[in-house]
Amino acid sequence: MTGRIGGGSSARTSPNGIYPAYRGANQVGLRASNERLALSLIRIHGQLSKAQIAEITGLTKQTASVIVRSLEAEGLLSAGRPVKGKVGQPSVPMSINPEGALFLGLRLGLRHADIALVDFVGGVLEQRRLSYGAGEMGEIARIAYTAIAEMRSRLTAAQHARLEDIGIAVASDILAAVANGKGTDGPESAWAEFEDLALQMGKETHLSIYLDRDAVAACSAELAYGLAGGAPDFLYIFIGHLLDGGIVQHGRLGFSRRDARPGIGRILVPSASGGVAPLGTSVSVDDVGLAPGSRAPDPELRKWIEATSSSISMAVHSASALATFRGIVLDGLMPQWVRAELVREIREKLSAIGASDLAALFVREGTSDRQAAGLGAACIPLLDRFFLQSDANGPAGSAEA
Structure with missing residues (x-):
């Protein structure tokens, strides 16, 4: 590793300055965190000047200037053409350097x-x-x-x-x-x-x-380059051989590969046998042999969409009792039209539950099929x-x- 930025997980705080809870700190010991904060802001907004970074984060203009100069020197940021304002010096928009x-x-x-x-x-x-x-x-x-x-x-x-x-x-x-x-x-x-x-x-x-x-x-790709980049709190659901995912809060993943970690797959839902089973093992694309080329719906696939959307809606209801999130991003190894149908069914079932907070959730498709x-x-x-x-x-x- 080059040693650039550094700080590891201890340097991580919140991802951007769009939301009031995301504030920077001027202490020297938090420089790595502030560098990450500046990069994250610029990634989300596309480009920002030093003054804009200072305004959004609450950092002093001097601190923001030092951070930006350091990131530019490391080759992580590129300076754009100066933009003349009504008063003062022209502002220079900074953007992420693709070759950084x-x-x-x-x-x-x-x-x-x-x-x-x-x-x-x-x-x-x-x-x-x-x-x-x-x-x-x-x-x-x-x-x-x-x-x-x-x-x-x-x-x-x-x-x-x-x-x-x-x-x-x-x-x-x-x-x-x-x-x-x-x-x-x-x-x-x-x-x-x-x-x-x-x-x-x-x-x-x-x-x-x-x-x-x-x-x-x-x-991670959804947060960095997908539609979820502008959403700080959502429930991410990925359906493959098993169902996996969990809550993202303040732009930070709250789930990992360890089964002992929190995850939506651990929530119990009604099973086909009349008992209960973890959502993660209850839903699988293997159940109906989904393939990227699948197009026309058939009775078995329609039943799968209905059962899957019901199980996911119940799990969302359970998750909402313990955490706050603004929406759901659904993705997985399936044709786009199947994912779109699942999104539509989940949206309708959440509205039918009658809880205003669930009805207000956004439900959208992920972008994994549009990512390399x-x-x-x-x-x-x-x-x-x-x-x-x-x-x-x-x-x-x-x-x-």
Whole structure:
């Protein structure tokens, strides 16, 4: 790592100055936090001047100026053309420098992986799909090392210096397959295999490795570059082989890969057998064989949409009893029209419950299908290293080289 910004999870506070609770601090010891705050503000607004940063955060103009100059010197910010005002010196809008940092993202699925090289503003410089057998760690490692080495060989010297970390997102299907291969029911027991892979990859690449679930990666990309960037508090739901997700508050993820952590998948909902079961294991795209090319609805898929929307609506009602959030972002491995139908059904069911706070929630689709595969994984270290993000989980399974 370059050591730029730094501070780790202890430096993380709130993500931007749009909301009154997000305030900066002038103490020298919080400089790293204030640098993250400035970067986060500029990421959300697109560009800001030093004076605007000071006004939004409550920092002094001098402190804001020092922070911006430091970030510009590090190559993380770029200065735009001065804008003349009515009085005083022209203001200079600052924006994120796309070449300021590079990240690698690796999404591991059951039979293939997607790897992407991503710049500081989420631009995908290169991406590839890698195929392998079902969950064989040695084969996955060999294929991943080869792809990473090839990508790095095409970087310039300047790009090499800006390459920061690697994010690995583990899909629930490969997690379940590894757990079954170990003769256990719970996916938590399979994480040791992926942690070993991350540690070995860190030694091989001399980069820090961030490891987490697919849902965390997808939510990270949603916060950084999706529609949720302007929403500080929402419930994120990702449907794949299992249902995963949790609450995002003040722009910070409140869930992680550890099963003991809070997550919407742990909420109990009525099961088909008449009892109750965790939402996470009650909903799966595998139940109806959803595929990206699926189009026309059929009776089984319609029943699945109805049952899934009912279970999710009940879980949302339960979650709202303990936490405040303004809406729901629904995403997952399904065709866009299926996701749109789920959103519509959830919106109607929440309104039918009769609670004004639930009826007022926004319910919108996520953007994972419009994002390059691997981008979400790259966003895990990107958010952790440079932007204000969750301080609940710490670096997501980071393995220092």
